[in-house]
Amino acid sequence: MFNISVLQEPETLEAAVAMLKADADLRVIAGGTDVLIRIQHGGDGWSRLLSLRSIKSLETISLRGDGTIVIGATAPFAKIFLDPIIREHLPSLAEAAVSMGGPQIRNVATIGGNICNGAVSGDSASTLFALDALLKLESQDGERIIPIHEFYAGPGKVHLRPGELLTAVLIPRDSYQGTGGHYIKFAMRKAMDIATLGVSVVCRVRAGKFQDLRIGLGVAAPVPIRCLEAEAFARGLEVTQANCREIGRLAVKASKARTSWRASKDYREHLIEVLTERAVLEAAKRAGGLHAE
């Protein structure tokens, strides 16, 4: 049994934002794979819940006419992994989705929950950073759309205003069209583990040169980050193994890795260097651009 005193189950988004506005103490629960564990461990302030599970419209994944991919906030990871739109256009997000938790967790855990928890180790974060994802936040007073990197405030903290719900993740066409991508999760086990480091790379290659390279890192700083210096260095650069190695070296500069019981700072920095190089190489290959040196 969980310490739950209120469980609201609205069936529409309108009802949900109205309930959130009326009761500031309501905490949002979707898949429950983090929230229920927090409650199980005696977490304070989590006894009044607003469940999003009955709002079916929040689960859909669609491709809009303007090419924007819209992922409903309560789409579970298993659904994201199997979705034909995601597999065709955002294969690195499919890779990230299937690396998260285990199968039963992926069947219920949602992408919106993964983001709103603000965990730097969240498996979706680095890929969504690399994809320049936008977040749609709705409240009874209106909606706003912000870049995902503006949403993360600190470890376990996000800029969600009172009464606001994350309703969708948007990936504009310009962010993914013609790109190759790759996500590498490094953890002690192959399954059911939290990332020691997550590296996600998205790139465009033209005539053997990087036209555009985006590197997202998870667990390399207090919040997920992009490696802007390495990205700027790569633009216009020939796709070679040596250049990819240098990009990996530069990626470390953006990081603020720390020592935790999972890994030391030095080890994490080593992982950033090596895994960024590998992810860039694979992403470039998928973008159709890796030539023999």
Add this chain to the structure above:
Amino acid sequence: MLNSNTAGIATLRQLALTVNGKPYAFQVDIRETLLDVLRNRMQFTGVKQGCAVGECGACTVLVDGTPVNSCIYLAMWANGKTVTTIEGLEKDGELSEVQAAFVEEGAIQCGFCTPGLVLSTTALLDSGRTFTEDEIRRELSGHLCRCTGYQKIFDAAAKVLNK
């Protein structure tokens, strides 16, 4: 009863669900998990409580055909849904194909993880998809087994999925 809620008062709701092909309707407390209800109130003791935090997979049941950890799934969320536990797989005294494969391959030792693993394998079989060896391992990775070393479990799953 690990916790009582802040008000200390049970909030009851009507739950209607189908378990192993049979409809049920009764009142549940919003604090109860699907595991609590299936195991303790409905006596489906094939649903095991292991870690109670969604790590071990012993409490896995199928909700509308999808494997979920019933220890971190509120009972109310099963309202209107169809649940399958290990007790629902045998038909007229005959083991299901997956159960038979687990027996034939010797994929069972103490048996605590077995209901969950059989149910996850059943969901894979029912999906109609095909799976590589790596994918089978990945799809069964949400179950901890402390006896077998997994090889025979993998053999049993591969036998039914790649027949």
